Amino acid sequence: MPHPTKYIFVTGGVVSSLGKGLAAASLGTLLELRGLSVILQKFDPYLNVDPGTMSPFQHGEVYVLDDGAETDLDLGHYERFTNCRLSKFNNLTSGQVFENVIRKERKGDYLGKTVQFIPHCTDEIKARINDVTLRSDADVIITEIGGTVGDIEGHLFLEALRQFSLEVGRDNVCFIHVTLLPLIKAAGEIKTKPTQQSVAKLREIGIQPDIIVCRTEHDLDDDNKKKIAMFCNVEAKNVVAFRDVDHTIYECPIDLRRDKLDRLVSDCLGLESKTPDLANWQTFVDRIINPTHEVKVAVVGKYIELQDAYKSIYESLTHAGASHDTRVVIQRVEAEAIEKDGAAAHLDGMNAILIPGGFGDRGTEGKILTAKYSRENNIPFFGICLGMQIATIEFARNVCGLENANSTEFDKNTPHPVISLQEEQQGVEDLGATMRLGASDSQVLAGTKAAELYGSDSISERHRHRYEFNPAYREQIEKAGLKISAVSDPEGLVEIVEIADHPFFIGAQFHPEFQSKPNAPHPIFSGFVAAALKS
Ligand code: GLN
Numbered sequence: 001m002p003h004p005t006k007y008i009f010v011t012g013g014v015v016s017s018l019g020k021g022l023a024a025a026s027l028g029t030l031l032e033l034r035g036l037s038v039i040l041q042k043f044d045p046y047l048n049v050d051p052g053t054m055s056p057f058q059h060g061e062v063y064v065l066d067d068g069a070e071t072d073l074d075l076g077h078y079e080r081f082t083n084c085r086l087s088k089f090n091n092l093t094s095g096q097v098f099e100n101v102i103r104k105e106r107k108g109d110y111l112g113k114t115v116q117f118i119p120h121c122t123d124e125i126k127a128r129i130n131d132v133t134l135r136s137d138a139d140v141i142i143t144e145i146g147g148t149v150g151d152i153e154g155h156l157f158l159e160a161l162r163q164f165s166l167e168v169g170r171d172n173v174c175f176i177h178v179t180l181l182p183l184i185k186a187a188g189e190i191k192t193k194p195t196q197q198s199v200a201k202l203r204e205i206g207i208q209p210d211i212i213v214c215r216t217e218h219d220l221d222d223d224n225k226k227k228i229a230m231f232c233n234v235e236a237k238n239v240v241a242f243r244d245v246d247h248t249i250y251e252c253p254i255d256l257r258r259d260k261l262d263r264l265v266s267d268c269l270g271l272e273s274k275t276p277d278l279a280n281w282q283t284f285v286d287r288i289i290n291p292t293h294e295v296k297v298a299v300v301g302k303y304i305e306l307q308d309a310y311k312s313i314y315e316s317l318t319h320a321g322a323s324h325d326t327r328v329v330i331q332r333v334e335a336e337a338i339e340k341d342g343a344a345a346h347l348d349g350m351n352a353i354l355i356p357g358g359f360g361d362r363g364t365e366g367k368i369l370t371a372k373y374s375r376e377n378n379i380p381f382f383g384i385c386l387g388m389q390i391a392t393i394e395f396a397r398n399v400c401g402l403e404n405a406n407s408t409e410f411d412k413n414t415p416h417p418v419i420s421l422q423e424e425q426q427g428v429e430d431l432g433a434t435m436r437l438g439a440s441d442s443q444v445l446a447g448t449k450a451a452e453l454y455g456s457d458s459i460s461e462r463h464r465h466r467y468e469f470n471p472a473y474r475e476q477i478e479k480a481g482l483k484i485s486a487v488s489d490p491e492g493l494v495e496i497v498e499i500a501d502h503p504f505f506i507g508a509q510f511h512p513e514f515q516s517k518p519n520a521p522h523p524i525f526s527g528f529v530a531a532a533l534k535s
Contacts, residue, residue: 005133006172006269008142009161013149013179013198018215019252020178021074023242024144025081026253030262031140032082033276039138040078041090043125044146045153049095060308064464064514068438074144076312080517081253089132094153097124117156125160126167139271149177150201162206174268177202177209178242181216181224190216192228199232210268211238213261219243238264248288248318250518254278284322284518293326295351295532300370302363304332310356313384316516320525326533335363335370343373352380352532355387357464357511361410368394380504380531382524385465388507389419392469392497395482409467418477420470436463440488442495448485449506450496453523459486461495461510469494469509504531
């Protein structure tokens with residue numbers, strides 16, 4: 001008889017940025033290797049309906065799913081670390097909870113009752129978990145709760161989980177609490193008190209964690225495990241160390257396997273599963289840590305100082321690098337610095353150059369200089385979304401002689417709007433969820449570099465943009481040598497541009513970085529790294 005769906009809830013304590021998302025994703029990897037099917041999801045206790053309207057300074061990357069949902073970047077880890085394909089149902093925010101509750105109240109769905117946090121908002125959260133259960137046939141649903149236990153914002157979600165665990169039966173639920181064990185250097189001691197106190201906070205709400213995952217810089221000895229176990233009311237074997245990894249986030253599943261997190265979870269949920277075989281994963285990690293070759297790739301962007309703004313791009317470069325036994329050393333370059341110092345000052349000696357997506361005109365002229373530098377100096381170039389638009393503008397200006405060509409995003413009165421607003425975008429006023437979003441099909445034209453890389457004439461890629469290659473300029477630009485190598489099907493919008501007479505020059509209107517995986521690098525990233533190796 002099939003077992004009921006099992007639930008893992010991952011909460012965080014002590015501080016934020018603990019790597020909860022990576023812990024959840026890594027557990028997903030391990031459970032899949034145990035032969036179980038998993039779905040991951042994230043609950044975010046902020047009031048934005050989705051992170052699509054947040055600046056990268058606030059939130060890092062917005063990760064886009066097949067169905068066009070703009071989600072938290074942890075969903076990127078989930079899709080990269082496991083086989084799950086996620087949808088808009090897998091990222092619930094307080095904004096969505098309240099939006100739904102208020103919409104129902106206005107419709108009169110609550111039949112005259114006073115509408116309250118409990119039960120109406122908590123019901124909304126539980127309904128989402130049930131909905132995700134019905135939509136998937138996964139053995140296990142792993143839910144990460146954003147924020148830190150003790151935050152006012154998160155309380156509602158934790159209360160909903162407490163109720164939910166009673167409703168589905170405590171045997172079907174495993175609560176994992178991820179905490180920090182700080183090391184007080186002067187005393188040479190690991191401190192367990194913050195962990196004790198954050199577990200106490202959870203128990204106040206009525207949640208007793210089953211497993212405690214402790215972020216530590218060093219190993220966790222048995223004495224500390226016993227101490228945490230005693231104060232937190234768990235068995236010592238259920239206190240798991242999650243050490244800082246030395247080289248790459250892909251070491252996390254291997255690290256968590258040391259204390260057998262996956263087996264503890266499997267036992268806790270009464271699941272039958274096999275011992276995981278991490279050999280392939282380990283090979284991938286080894287290739288990242290000890291590669292034979294090395295290339296330097298400049299990423300020229302606007303949010304370059306932010307660790308998380310281009311997360312999926314950096315991950316995709318790592319995947320592609322590993323597949324070529326190559327370390328990709330990323331040189332982050334501020335587009336505005338190029339405006340100030342010129343391209344050569346920052347890009348000399350690079351094996352390849354990438355311009356990522358972006359919004360707004362700060363730094364665009366620096367990016368245009370970057371594209372020119374790559375094109376003229378035969379340096380492998382990859383432009384993604386805005387990067388593709390920039391390459392088109394540069395080509396129009398400097399090869400086609402279209403003076404002051406631009407995107408209407410940056411210059412409404414440009415004489416040559418080679419990038420312009422799509423028809424259906426004209427008149428759009430709301431900024432939330434109104435772009436061209438999500439996966440759509442394109443046709444790759446035979447005889448192009450794109451066709452060679454994909455090895456297929458039909459592709460599906462994810463989008464997040466408003467502006468497009470303006471078809472009115474297509475003929476003129478193509479004649480001058482910027483080839484259009486993929487168009488959307490059936491609309492015929494320009495999806496990939498390339499220069500044939502160049503070692504590697506590709507611009508993609510979509511975001512290939514959302515579909516690259518550890519052992520399955522994206523073909524364009526793979527081709528890009530291969531070209532960097534030759535340059
Ligand atoms: N700002 C551009 C547009 O909206 C590019 C968006 C992006 O790079 N994601 O079309």
